[in-house]
Amino acid sequence: xxxxxxxxxxxxxxxxxxxxxxxxxRMARREKLEREFELERLSDPSISPAEKxxxxxxxxxxxxxxLRKRLILLVYVVPLAVIGTIIYTVNHM
Amino acid sequence: MAFYLKWLFWGSLATILAGFLYxxxxxxxxxxxxxxxxxxxxxxxxxxxxxxxxxxxxAVNDTRDVFFIQTELPxxxxxxxxxEDTGWGWPPYFKFDTANLQTQASALRTRDIDDQRWAAIRxxxxxxxxxSIYPNAVTIRAVDGPDVRIIPWxxxxxxxxxxxxxxxxxxxWLRFKRRYISPRVDRADAWYDDKTGRFSxxxxxxxxxxxx
Numbered sequence: 001x002x003x004x005x006x007x008x009x010x011x012x013x014x015x016x017x018x019x020x021x022x023x024x025x026r027m028a029r030r031e032k033l034e035r036e037f038e039l040e041r042l043s044d045p046s047i048s049p050a051e052k053x054x055x056x057x058x059x060x061x062x063x064x065x066x067l068r069k070r071l072i073l074l075v076y077v078v079p080l081a082v083i084g085t086i087i088y089t090v091n092h093m
Numbered sequence: 094m095a096f097y098l099k100w101l102f103w104g105s106l107a108t109i110l111a112g113f114l115y116x117x118x119x120x121x122x123x124x125x126x127x128x129x130x131x132x133x134x135x136x137x138x139x140x141x142x143x144x145x146x147x148x149x150x151x152a153v154n155d156t157r158d159v160f161f162i163q164t165e166l167p168x169x170x171x172x173x174x175x176x177e178d179t180g181w182g183w184p185p186y187f188k189f190d191t192a193n194l195q196t197q198a199s200a201l202r203t204r205d206i207d208d209q210r211w212a213a214i215r216x217x218x219x220x221x222x223x224x225s226i227y228p229n230a231v232t233i234r235a236v237d238g239p240d241v242r243i244i245p246w247x248x249x250x251x252x253x254x255x256x257x258x259x260x261x262x263x264x265x266w267l268r269f270k271r272r273y274i275s276p277r278v279d280r281a282d283a284w285y286d287d288k289t290g291r292f293s294x295x296x297x298x299x300x301x302x303x304x305x
Contacts, residue, residue, distance in 0.1 A: 002149070002180055002181040002182060003181045005181070006181040006182075083185070083187065086185065086186065086187050087187040087189075089232075090186055090187055090188050090190070090231060090232060091187070091188065091189050091190040091193075092190075093232070
């Protein structure tokens with residue numbers, strides 16, 4: 001029963017962390033794309049500011065398929081792996 | 094005044110956090126195991142917080158038997174450890190092998206006063222005799238002598254992780270505050286000044302005007 005309680009609480013906390021990290025990561029990526037766009041416009045003044053939305057949208061679609069986004073799943077993997085390692089080293093070594 | 098209160102607040106918070114980490118993170122002592130025993134303890138007193146839980150899978154009662162490992166530190170002073178499961182609870186040592194650990198400790202017990210059998214006990218917690226608080230032994234292994242060098246990697250890594258986490262959150266928070274909160278506060282401030290300016294001007298209209 002204690003095990004189930006730990007598992008449920010851990011998964012709840014990790015899910016919250018997962019969502020916070022993914023929202024933060026999206027936000028950071030969006031800001032980076034906006035900066036990139038402004039830089040490009042600085043070097044090539046013929047680009048119109050109206051293209052910004054399209055540019056950012058394309059960048060975010062790329063982000064959605066990226067390894068970087070999938071790496072956020074490590075939020076679940078790392079703690080569970082650490083727990084597994086601790087259980088093994090404490091009880092079997 | 095506000096300056097001192099601020100430091101008092103953050104200082105106590107830092108002290109509590111440091112004490113918590115010091116209590117929770119593993120430390121290793123090199124000792125001679127003098128004796129191992131089982132003693133009944135009654136829970137529910139002032140030191141309840143500092144006992145762990147019954148062996149995993151057993152019922153929780155107000156009284157139970159607890160393993161103890163009585164040792165001597167290299168400087169000759171006594172050190173007594175309790176040996177309890179932490180199970181799936183806090184702190185997260187996931188220790189279920191209490192009975193095995195007690196057996197290992199008994200195997201390393203010194204047979205007489207000159208017996209130079211040394212053991213490294215990894216434990217968490219502190220010994221506070223005034224409240225009968227004992228550190229909880231986590232693992233034990235034989236070592237060559239009292240001068241063996243043990244580097245507390247786990248504690249070092251955890252300290253680094255905690256400090257970098259605090260640094261990360263503080264940096265983000267300060268940036269967020271600078272970008273989003275301060276401008277709004279400034280604007281609200283200006284708005285308030287503007288309003289109160291108008292209000293006092295309006296109040297002024299009720300004052301008797303100087304007759305010309």
